[in-house]
Amino acid sequence: MTKPKVLISDKMDPNAARIFEERGCEVDVITGKTPEELKEIIGQYDGLAIRSSTRVTQEILDAATNLKVIGRAGIGVDNVDIPYASAKGVVVMNTPFGNSITTAEHAIAMIMSLARQIPEANELTQKGEWPKSKFMGVEVTGKTLGLIGAGNIGAIVASRALGLRMKVIAYDPFLTPERAVEMGVEKVDLETLVTRADFITLHTPLTDETRNILSRERLEKCKKGVRIVNCARGGLIDELALKDLLDSGHVAGAALDVFAEEPAKENPLFGTPNFICTPHLGASTTEAQVNVALQVAEQMSDFLVNGGVTNALNMPSLSAEEAPKLKPYMALAEKIGSLVGQLAHGDLPKISIETEGAAAQLNQKPIVGAVLAGLMKRFSSSVNMVNAPFLAKERGIEVREVRNENQGTYQTLVRVTVATSAGDRSVAGTLFANREPRLVEIFGIGIEADLDGRMLYIVNDDVPGFIGRIGSLLGEAGINIGTFHLGRRETGGEAVLLLSVDQPIPADVIARAQELEGVKMVKALTF
Numbered sequence: 001m002t003k004p005k006v007l008i009s010d011k012m013d014p015n016a017a018r019i020f021e022e023r024g025c026e027v028d029v030i031t032g033k034t035p036e037e038l039k040e041i042i043g044q045y046d047g048l049a050i051r052s053s054t055r056v057t058q059e060i061l062d063a064a065t066n067l068k069v070i071g072r073a074g075i076g077v078d079n080v081d082i083p084y085a086s087a088k089g090v091v092v093m094n095t096p097f098g099n100s101i102t103t104a105e106h107a108i109a110m111i112m113s114l115a116r117q118i119p120e121a122n123e124l125t126q127k128g129e130w131p132k133s134k135f136m137g138v139e140v141t142g143k144t145l146g147l148i149g150a151g152n153i154g155a156i157v158a159s160r161a162l163g164l165r166m167k168v169i170a171y172d173p174f175l176t177p178e179r180a181v182e183m184g185v186e187k188v189d190l191e192t193l194v195t196r197a198d199f200i201t202l203h204t205p206l207t208d209e210t211r212n213i214l215s216r217e218r219l220e221k222c223k224k225g226v227r228i229v230n231c232a233r234g235g236l237i238d239e240l241a242l243k244d245l246l247d248s249g250h251v252a253g254a255a256l257d258v259f260a261e262e263p264a265k266e267n268p269l270f271g272t273p274n275f276i277c278t279p280h281l282g283a284s285t286t287e288a289q290v291n292v293a294l295q296v297a298e299q300m301s302d303f304l305v306n307g308g309v310t311n312a313l314n315m316p317s318l319s320a321e322e323a324p325k326l327k328p329y330m331a332l333a334e335k336i337g338s339l340v341g342q343l344a345h346g347d348l349p350k351i352s353i354e355t356e357g358a359a360a361q362l363n364q365k366p367i368v369g370a371v372l373a374g375l376m377k378r379f380s381s382s383v384n385m386v387n388a389p390f391l392a393k394e395r396g397i398e399v400r401e402v403r404n405e406n407q408g409t410y411q412t413l414v415r416v417t418v419a420t421s422a423g424d425r426s427v428a429g430t431l432f433a434n435r436e437p438r439l440v441e442i443f444g445i446g447i448e449a450d451l452d453g454r455m456l457y458i459v460n461d462d463v464p465g466f467i468g469r470i471g472s473l474l475g476e477a478g479i480n481i482g483t484f485h486l487g488r489r490e491t492g493g494e495a496v497l498l499l500s501v502d503q504p505i506p507a508d509v510i511a512r513a514q515e516l517e518g519v520k521m522v523k524a525l526t527f
Contacts, residue, residue, distance in 0.1 A: 004024070004305065005046050006027045006300060006304070007042065007047070008027060008028070008049045009030060009033060009048060010052070010053045012073050015294055016293040016297040019301065020049075020297050023301035023302075024301065025300075025301055025305065028045075033054075038054070039063040042064045042067065044066065047069045049070075049297065050072055050073070050080075052076070056080040056081060057081055058081055061085055068090060069092075069093065069300055070085060070091070071095075071297075072092070072093065072095070073095055073098070074094065074095060074099060075094055076233065078206075082313060083390075086386055086387055089384040090386065093309075095291075095296050095299070095311060096152065099282070099285075099288035101156060101288075102288035103231055104156035105160070106231050106281060107229055107231040108157065108164075110201075110257070111227070113255060114276060116137035117135045119276050120135070120274075140161075140164050143166050143167070144168075144169060144196055144198045144199070145167070145200075146169050146170070146194070146196065147203060148190070148201070148202045149172055149203035149232065150179075151203065151204075153232075154172070155183055157203060167186075169187075169193055170183070171189060171190045171192075175187055198226060199227045200229070201230070201231070202232045203232050204236065206232075214236060214237040214238065215238050216241035216244075220241075220250070222245075224249075227251070227252050230256050231258065234260040239259070239267065242254055243268050243269050247273075253275070254276070255277070255278075256275075256276075257277070257278045257280055262280060263279070264277075308322075316369060322362075322366075325362065326362060326366050328434065328436070329362060329412075329431070332431060333367045333368075335429065335437050335527055336374065336414060336451075337374025337375035337376075338374035341374060341376065342378060343425075343427075343525075344378070345420065346420070348375075348418050349396065350397070350398045351371075351398070351419075352401075352415075353367070353415075354404065354413075354415040355404070355414055356404045356405075356406070356407070356408055356413040357408065359413060360405040368401055371414075373385045373388040376392060410430040412431055413428055414428065414429055416428075427441065427442050427443070428442075436450075439498070444489065446487050447486065449485035450483065451525075452500065452527050453527060454503070454505070455499065456474075456498070456500075456501060456505060457497070457521075458523075459494065459496055461493075461495065461518035461520070462488045463492070463517075470497065470513060473516070474505075480502040482501060482502055484499045
């Protein structure tokens with residue numbers, strides 16, 4: 001079996017390469033390549049491990065013909081075109097927790113530096129001025145810290161601030177009351193936070209909703225004398241407004257580790273009194289650099305070797321422990337989705353994916369993704385679980401998930417129902433011996449069949465002699481039948497024939513089969 005091949009294109013801890021090798025991957029460490037040089041070599045790799053230097057653009061992704069996963073050693077993925085990677089079926093991962101403590105500690109250091117004006121005092125003291133009377137700081141004890149973003153890093157900042165005897169209030173749309181109590185913070189809305197906080201620190205990603213979350217209007221609503229810290233992402237604060245409010249004294253101090261434009265060689269805030277800045281050092285500790293490098297190597301190896309998906313930004317997570325259990329279900333789901341896709345006519349405005357029995361107790365997202373991957377192959381041959389949901393959304397397909405943990409006729413069942421002009425049509429399958437995918441129902445007709453290789457699907461009237469006629473037709477055409485599966489609604493009613501064949505079925509044979517007496521539909525299938 002060929003080992004997956006990984007390229008490390010940015011400098012990172014050398015132990016990352018060792019982990020890739022120990023876990024069954026080949027790895028090349030080639031850093032400092034220009035985009036053109038990277039395009040020349042990227043086509044031979046299954047995985048790409050990066051930090052912030054490599055930019056994974058559309059041009060790079062077009063050249064990466066074998067690429068399956070991109071791993072970012074760190075949180076920010078601004079240097080990866082995630083929508084285009086998703087369209088190409090490439091998983092994008094990051095390591096959101098490897099530098100959490102480091103970033104949180106940097107935010108606390110910024111708070112303390114603002115409170116005691118340490119950078120400016122240090123500069124003047126070293127110039128021999130001994131400016132003791134010039135600096136009058138404030139205590140953080142008893143002050144209110146406002147957290148904008150109460151995720152992993154925000155929670156660590158809160159715990160450190162509580163240890164400094166600060167009162168912590170937090171705004172985060174995803175923060176539950178129970179989690180707020182657990183963290184020891186008071187949950188508030190954003191407008192309340194900006195009017196009450198003595199210090200404000202931001203710990204949220206940059207999205208369309210969070211861009212300039214501290215706008216001029218909100219900054220003006222802040223308590224006079226507020227101090228603001230941003231060690232998260234540039235673009236969360238209106239920098240021009242912040243400068244004006246620092247100049248007026250409404251904002252007593254600000255400390256930024258990140259800027260809207262980086263590297264920030266020039267910025268209107270530079271030189272402003274009571275302004276502190278660092279060059280995006282939030283993750284810059286020895287421990288953090290080691291942690292994110294090791295984590296990205298572990299995550300990418302698990303994906304390439306075992307199918308595990310951790311901290312992916314464009315597909316559901318699937319642990320390495322879950323992967324073996326879900327693998328046969330995903331194979332079943334993809335085959336059923338493929339069958340529906342090949343048999344359906346016209347647009348599919350709605351699709352319902354139902355799991356029953358044992359299947360309903362599993363992680364549903366990979367099963368849903370596999371169904372969509374099979375279904376969307378009617379539109380694109382390069383579809384997979386990563387890009388299938390995006391393709392479905394682009395085509396306006398409404399996807400509904402249904403979970404029924406009660407066991408029916410079968411111990412486990414996956415059913416796919418699509419809305420068509422003729423009404424709802426459903427296909428269902430199960431696993432034999434918990435590992436062999438098997439079709440058990442098609443459009444309301446019970447039929448047990450493997451879905452594999454080349455197959456012929458026929459809907460016909462249940463009349464004597466039909467099986468002989470179709471067998472003779474295929475035999476005369478030199479097509480050998482592998483398996484033969486029959487189902488019918490009732491005696492003499494509508495029947496279904498699903499058979500596997502060893503050779504491709506020419507179009508003229510399909511046409512002749514369609515002309516046989518009682519035949520309503522003939523379709524060649526491929527799995």
